[in-house]
Amino acid sequence: MKNEIKRILLDAVRKAFEKGMLPSDKMPEIEIEEPRHLSQGDYATNVAMVSAAVQKMPPRKIAEILVAFIETERLIETVEIAGPGFINFFLSNDVWYPVVDRILEQDKQYGASDIGQNAKVQVEFVSANPTGPLHVGHGRGAAVGDSVGNILSFAGFDVQKEYYINDSGRQIRTLGTSVWLRVLQQTGQDIAFPDTCYQGAYINDLAAQILEQEGYSFVQADEAAAIDRCAMFAAKKILDGIKEDLSSFGVTFDQWFSEQSLYDSGRVQKAIDAFTARDLIYEHEGALWFRTQDYGDEKNRVVVRNNGLTTYFASDIAYHMEKYERGFDRVIDVWGADHHGYIKRMEASVVASGRTRDQFEVILVQLVNLLRGGKPFQMSTRAGEFVTLKDIVDEVGKDAARFMFLSRSYDSGLDFDLELAKQKNADNPVYYVQYVHARITGILLKAKQETLLRDIDFSRGEHLELLTAAEEINLLKLLAAFKETVEKSATTLHPHVIFTYLMSLASAFHGYYNKHKVITEEKDLTRARLSLVLGVKKVIRNGLMLLGVSAPERM
RNA sequence: GCGCCUGUAGCUCAGCUGGAUAGAGCAACGGACUUCUAAUCCGUAGGUCGCAGGUUCGAAUCCUGCCAGGCGUACCA
Structure with missing residues (x-):
């Protein structure tokens, strides 16, 4: 649709120039965006503002000329000029109806994208040492890594999820x-x-x-x-x-990779030898050092200590070389924020082994701040005092825990209050979203019981043109936005984008539900609304699936 | 000292590839169940977007400098 509007605008500029209304037929890079407020239309463009310099005219004047030359086609209801010179497009309802057909037809694939172009991506996460059970902090990394993998996969990447086992040292x-x-x-x-x-x-x-x-x-x-x-x-x-x-916790891996295997196969030594031969590794005071400083690190790093033992860094170098040799175009590591000082040297080794900088990405997950009843609660693995991931899953359930971990950007620290998390009450946003799915299931069940509406498993929308209420159009627009939401989430590697989307969709549905009855006396309208809520149900399910949260039929 | 992340409503946070009146949940206050699940909805109130400059027609968003908090700064993992 955005491209469609762009084409119309280009057309308008050209015609205005031909009629001598504009001094230039040039159109700078413009934005087509969705305004925040409904009163500002479905799409808005800043074409008049950014053209002011080229056309040597005030923005509003340019906007007026352009609007006169815009052909309002079937899909565009009205065009308005507003504010400093925005041109706002109000689309006709017809634009939104086909989304229901697409959802019903594509079902579990609705929202999937091909932006990944099948590129091979590896996401490595958790990778906790097998010296003790996973604690709450690992849970956040697990939820993030797993979801990022799901989302990338849905966006058309060829994803492999891996756990690196530090079983050596x-x-x-x-x-x-x-x-x-x-x-x-x-x-x-x-x-x-x-x-x-x-x-x-x-x-x-x-x-x-x-x-x-x-x-x-x-x-x-x-x-x-x-x-x-x-x-x-x-x-x-x-x-x-x-x-x-x-x-x-709903997390599965495609591969569990052993650190020890890198030593057994001689890969660690091979990597050290290769870099030594290129003078990237040198000896100093009995230890072997990697020249990470040449690649932007603040100092060089030891790979073999003067007691002859290798450091973690040594096997990590070999490990990452091995990853690319397996054919991954992109390697994504999910780390706790306390490891951020490690990024520079890892990048150095990746670049030194012939890869480009953007083939290696680190998702830094900020730390989980554990609270108990609002008060800080210190954990210590060494002292054996910690709340395990299992404790949390047992107490609050997989769904609530995952939803909580993914509710916020991992760039921010997360307060995790044990008392709060253990309460299974309505404050938890996971129920808000799951409730939509359960509610719609209830509606469909009820519709099934009505003799006239036995067949509700529509393969496409029915009588959609009867959906004219503002709440219905709003829902349709949200449903249509799911795919680009997935793409944004995949591009930024931020799962909470999906969370935010699900919350708005859930909110829009609950509002609609409270205002309108789906099952009415009018048969055609009922079928139209059933089509719509069936679409909402499927999109909610698809979104929750990306976050690793279940979509219950009943609550 | 240096590096990474953060600073938006009383609290927890969205918004940050610049756009028109800054959003949501919780908490507060007032309403809505003889109705497809009230785990819901509607309304009211609440903000110098840490501070100061700069770039721009336009800055919560970009740049610089401060201030504050978290984390890191090992021949540990």
Whole structure:
């Protein structure tokens, strides 16, 4: 429609020039936008204002001339000049009716877009160390990553969701030691448990489990091997738990990628060697350094410490090289905001390995500020005091938790009040949107019971021209805007755009519902309205699906 | 000190690829259920868009400088 208006305007400029009404036939880059207020039409353009310089005339004068040459076609009801020189277009209702047909026809695909051009994109998120259960903070990253993946996929990208498992290095050894010491304690040995070990009660559970499995002889085994065994055992158990928690949070991954596998296949060493050969890595004071400074980082970074152990950065370099080798055009990492200092060096390694800067993007999710009854509630993984994602899902449900995490831009910190979240009351916006879906289902059920309206599974809209109420036209316009909302969300990588859209659609529907009856005495009007609400129902469902929230038939 | 994010109604936040009277939810106040689910709706009230400059016909939106808050600034992960 916007292109249509642009064409009409170009036409008007040309005709006005030919008739000698305008000194130039040039038209600068113009905007066609949807005004905030209904009184300003369906579309407005600033063509007169931006042409003032070229035409050497006041904007309003230009607007008057153009309007005289605009051919009001069937789709345009009226054209007005307003304010400093805006030209406002009021469209006829006919423009909006076909959207219902499109929704009913495309169903679950309505709103899908092809802007992604099938480009291969990888979204990596959560990637929490398997040293303890996921906590609330991970939940936000999980919700964001999963939804961004869904939205990109819906927008025509070829998306793969991946979880990177840090199953190598010091924290895993610490995990093994922690479990081992608990094992010894459980067999009656009086051993101190150091602060540097993981304190959570789950460590005790794991110790009991491995003791049960291995038997008492386990404690007499070689200690180094036993600690190793504990580490493997615990990491596997914890990872299983993480998978389970994510699954009940509605989050699934296409691939779980092991850090250890990068060492086993020699990829880490290969990456170091390759960069060393290009003098991107050099030795200094017994350690190996990457020249990230050459790529805009504030200082160079260590990849191999002087004790011979590699840093996280080393395997991350190899990991990201591997991602592109798998054929991804874009790689998106979802990180907690406390890792933002890591972006520069990661970018450096990506660019150094021959990729362009825009092939690597980091979604920085600001931290979740945990509150309890309005008061700050400090969590500490080390001390074993934290609220797990599982706790939250068990208490408030997957839908409410996900909706809350996605309600705001991840650029802002999120206050998560445990007391508030655990209340299953009407304050929670998820019910506001889900209620629309349930309400419409109720209407359709009722319509089905009416003998005259047995067949309500319309494959296209019926008698749509009878939809003339302001609320109905408004709903149609919102439904038509869903696709561009998806595209905006995909382009900006911001899922909350979908949230905001769903809230406006829900609000428009509730208002309509309270003012008009869908099922009336007039059969044709009823069928028209049923078509409309069926469309609303499908769009609500599609939007919720992108956020990973269910659309209940009943509430 | 430097870097990233944020600063909009009493509270929590949308709006930020510049547009015409800055929006929503909660909280406050007043209304609407013999009706397709009141987990809803309608109305009232509430704002120097952190501050100061700049660019522009036009700035919450872009630029600069301040101020405030969060996070980060390891041969930790």
